[in-house]
Amino acid sequence: MLETIWFILWILLWAVYFILDGFDFGMGTLMPFLARSDAEKRVIYNASGPFWDGNEVWLITAGGVTFAAFPLAYATMFSALYAPLLILLFALIFRAVAFEFRNKVNCGLWRGVWDTCLFLGNFVPALLLGVAFANLFRGIPIDAEGVYQGNLFTLLNPYGLAGGLLFVIMFAYHGALWLELKAEGPLQERAGRTAKALWPLLLSLVLAFLALSAFYTDMYTSIAAHPVIYAALIVAVVGLVASRLALANGAMWTAWFMSSLFILGLTFFGAGSMFPSLIISSIDPSFSVTLANGSSSPLTLKIMLAVALTAVPVVILYQAWVYYTFSHKITAKELESEHAY
Amino acid sequence: MDLVMLSRLQFAVAVFFHFIFVPLTLGLTVLLAIMETIYVRTGDETYKRMAKFWGKLFLINFALGVVTGITLEFQFGTNWSKYSAYVGDIFGSLLAIEATAAFFLESTFVAVWTFGWDRVGKKVHCFAIWAVAFASNLSAVWIIIANGFMQNPVGYVIRNGRAELEDFLTVVTNPYAWGQFFHTIASSWMLAGFFVLAVCAWHLLRKNGDPVFAKSVKIAAPFTLILALLVAVAGHHQGQIVARHQPAKLAAMESHWETRENAPMYLLVWPDQEEGKNSVEAIGIPGVLSFMAHGNFSQEVTGLNAFPKEDIPPVLLTFLSFRFMVALGAVFILLSGWAWLKRRNLAESPLLARLLIWTIPLPYLAIMAGWMVAEVGRQPWIVYGLMRTSDAVSPVPTSSVALSLAAFAVIYTALGILDIYLLAKYARKGPHAPEIQPESAGE
Numbered sequence: 001m002l003e004t005i006w007f008i009l010w011i012l013l014w015a016v017y018f019i020l021d022g023f024d025f026g027m028g029t030l031m032p033f034l035a036r037s038d039a040e041k042r043v044i045y046n047a048s049g050p051f052w053d054g055n056e057v058w059l060i061t062a063g064g065v066t067f068a069a070f071p072l073a074y075a076t077m078f079s080a081l082y083a084p085l086l087i088l089l090f091a092l093i094f095r096a097v098a099f100e101f102r103n104k105v106n107c108g109l110w111r112g113v114w115d116t117c118l119f120l121g122n123f124v125p126a127l128l129l130g131v132a133f134a135n136l137f138r139g140i141p142i143d144a145e146g147v148y149q150g151n152l153f154t155l156l157n158p159y160g161l162a163g164g165l166l167f168v169i170m171f172a173y174h175g176a177l178w179l180e181l182k183a184e185g186p187l188q189e190r191a192g193r194t195a196k197a198l199w200p201l202l203l204s205l206v207l208a209f210l211a212l213s214a215f216y217t218d219m220y221t222s223i224a225a226h227p228v229i230y231a232a233l234i235v236a237v238v239g240l241v242a243s244r245l246a247l248a249n250g251a252m253w254t255a256w257f258m259s260s261l262f263i264l265g266l267t268f269f270g271a272g273s274m275f276p277s278l279i280i281s282s283i284d285p286s287f288s289v290t291l292a293n294g295s296s297s298p299l300t301l302k303i304m305l306a307v308a309l310t311a312v313p314v315v316i317l318y319q320a321w322v323y324y325t326f327s328h329k330i331t332a333k334e335l336e337s338e339h340a341y
Numbered sequence: 342m343d344l345v346m347l348s349r350l351q352f353a354v355a356v357f358f359h360f361i362f363v364p365l366t367l368g369l370t371v372l373l374a375i376m377e378t379i380y381v382r383t384g385d386e387t388y389k390r391m392a393k394f395w396g397k398l399f400l401i402n403f404a405l406g407v408v409t410g411i412t413l414e415f416q417f418g419t420n421w422s423k424y425s426a427y428v429g430d431i432f433g434s435l436l437a438i439e440a441t442a443a444f445f446l447e448s449t450f451v452a453v454w455t456f457g458w459d460r461v462g463k464k465v466h467c468f469a470i471w472a473v474a475f476a477s478n479l480s481a482v483w484i485i486i487a488n489g490f491m492q493n494p495v496g497y498v499i500r501n502g503r504a505e506l507e508d509f510l511t512v513v514t515n516p517y518a519w520g521q522f523f524h525t526i527a528s529s530w531m532l533a534g535f536f537v538l539a540v541c542a543w544h545l546l547r548k549n550g551d552p553v554f555a556k557s558v559k560i561a562a563p564f565t566l567i568l569a570l571l572v573a574v575a576g577h578h579q580g581q582i583v584a585r586h587q588p589a590k591l592a593a594m595e596s597h598w599e600t601r602e603n604a605p606m607y608l609l610v611w612p613d614q615e616e617g618k619n620s621v622e623a624i625g626i627p628g629v630l631s632f633m634a635h636g637n638f639s640q641e642v643t644g645l646n647a648f649p650k651e652d653i654p655p656v657l658l659t660f661l662s663f664r665f666m667v668a669l670g671a672v673f674i675l676l677s678g679w680a681w682l683k684r685r686n687l688a689e690s691p692l693l694a695r696l697l698i699w700t701i702p703l704p705y706l707a708i709m710a711g712w713m714v715a716e717v718g719r720q721p722w723i724v725y726g727l728m729r730t731s732d733a734v735s736p737v738p739t740s741s742v743a744l745s746l747a748a749f750a751v752i753y754t755a756l757g758i759l760d761i762y763l764l765a766k767y768a769r770k771g772p773h774a775p776e777i778q779p780e781s782a783g784e
Contacts, residue, residue, distance in 0.1 A: 050452035053407060053448040059411070060410075061444075064436045067429055067433030068433035068438075071425055074429060077418065083745075145736070148736075296433070307438050326456060339458060
């Protein structure tokens with residue numbers, strides 16, 4: 001029971017991370033295509049401005065909780081995903097530095113370099129997270145000792161790449177909605193049009209991914225044992241459709257929240273389908289890391305639960321306050337501020 | 342090089358680079374909070390400009406501290422998976438608590454502070470920097486409790502083939518961890534004090550009459566002196582804890598080979614680990630080592646030869662790092678004492694001002710040396726007495742680690758150079774000129 005609660009919380013942390021850092025990923029990925037001037041680029045930087053750092057902590061927490069609640073899964077997963085994880089972390093380093101450094105030297109080359117870093121620092125993590133999670137749904141070649149018997153290219157199989165593409169477009173849509181909310185004028189219009197253009201692509205990618213899952217994974221067999229997981233899929237579909245309807249009506253905040261709901265549902269559906277495994281071995285199911293053999297002791301799980309149930313609601317409260325405080329548009333005046341990126 | 346050595350080197354690169362940025366964050370946030378509190382209390386705009394100026398330097402430093410910290414958290418999984426699986430029940434939960442209880446607070450409120458000058462009220466803004474200062478130091482508490490478990494494992498039981506938590510309270514009240522914490526925090530705050538003094542010295546030497554610098558010196562000078570003294574006190578205390586819990590490390594710090602009572606401290610020493618003795622050993626002061634380790638001049642101090650050869654840490658590196666750190670500690674007390682005496686007229690002591698500027702790297706080096714003692718001195722154990730470093734490493738291809746180590750080295754070097762360039766640029770630029778129209782009171 002305790003293990004199951006932690007499994008749900010574990011997915012929740014990843015889902016919140018995807019929702020929050022997802023719009024940063026999306027805006028960074030779209031920047032080369034949407035921003036036509038230095039000022040427009042800076043609007044994109046500042047639309048992430050007060051948020052990206054706090055958003056990234058959800059990744060640290062998701063990682064930390066994986067370590068704390070499922071140490072064997074943490075050890076196996078991250079040593080197996082050695083290369084992609086380090087590439088992801090390096091990409092995040094360049095993203096953070098791009099935010100902080102870009103506006104500190106007035107030189108076109110300097111800014112160009114950091115703009116490239118911002119793009120790669122958002123696009124690469126989005127892609128890799130998709131590839132990694134798709135491979136986790138499918139199972140990775142770990143042996144009886146938990147040793148990974150593949151390499152980086154093992155992960156770049158068609159299903160993994162489909163997952164990567166889905167994540168990139170999902171975040172791009174989510175980021176376009178956020179940018180529509182934060183920008184003004186032509187950039188705002190372009191962001192809104194991009195969101196509308198991306199939606200059918202996103203829908204087809206979701207459908208394709210669900211179809212490929214039947215072909216490449218045992219997802220539906222394992223869900224058959226726990227049909228309640230289909231509820232997550234329903235949430236995802238409702239979110240996706242409602243987001244488009246809100247977008248058509250110009251209700252942008254609703255569109256963004258519904259897009260968040262979609263990400264939440266999809267994460268729960270995909271990761272939930274692994275239950276009760278944490279890492280599925282594609283060599284032999286008996287080598288899988290499961291809740292039964294991969295969890296921490298009940299005492300640790302209880303203490304961590306107490307910590308999570310007290311700290312996380314407080315975190316959500318003050319982060320919500322920060323989002324509210326900085327929910328304003330990024331205006332030209334805003335960019336003149338000495339504190340702006 | 343073998344997998345274990347490469348993995349250790351990579352961790353060393355990642356953790357040392359991370360710890361270039363952390364101490365300044367820990368201390369400068371406290372100084373910023375003090376400065377902004379004075380501004381809120383007195384309404385004196387100089388302190389607002391002061392907080393903004395040091396805040397800019399803090400933020401350049403902070404960004405790299407955050408991102409290099411993330412790679413560290415995941416390195417336990419990527420490179421030390423056997424370790425992670427073995428002690429994750431305890432160690433992992435401490436890292437997770439750090440993230441939920443401290444790091445969120447720090448990262449969220451640093452944004453409020455950075456972007457909120459005109460968006461939130463004065464008091465809320467001041468609260469934000471106190472929250473950042475509190476949270477960054479709270480982060481250090483949890484990280485050092487986690488490290489303390491590696492140094493002096495307590496509160497666990499071996500069950501199901503791994504170390505499982507038995508008593509959480511024992512883990513968080515580990516005396517080794519708290520000894521390390523106070524020594525680390527004091528040295529980090531001291532480092533920030535020296536940083537502020539050095540930048541002020543640079544401007545004062547150039548006859549920059551901006552009151553921000555003269556007033557910053559008045560805050561930083563006593564702060565730095567008090568902390569330089571506390572570093573020594575906490576360090577001495579920590580030495581005694583090491584003597585109690587990790588006698589092999591203490592013996593390596595002093596290159597002390599034979600167990601004896603009334604152990605002397607030699608001023609000139611060169612260890613010879615092969616032979617299990619010192620090849621140079623001169624000018625001994627009787628009983629001082631006994632006193633430093635155990636608080637009385639006659640007590641027995643265990644020597645390295647009392648341990649099996651395979652359990653002895655690398656002596657030369659541990660010993661030299663320790664001596665280097667202690668020598669610098671003495672320099673810091675003298676230098677900060679001098680700065681305190683001249684706190685009202687630093688501009689008139691060009692020699693001191695130059696010394697302060699040129700010694701900026703020394704507190705960094707001293708802190709690195711201290712961690713070198715803590716981590717190399719713990720070898721061959723990753724968890725003292727419980728798990729060997731060689732048993733802890735991930736089963737990943739050696740070539741992967743060689744490649745990632747090269748990537749770390751190249752990327753971190755480039756970022757380090759850029760960071761120093763920007764810090765120097767903004768430190769030299771100085772604060773904004775005072776605004777001509779004073780802001781209306783009360784906001």
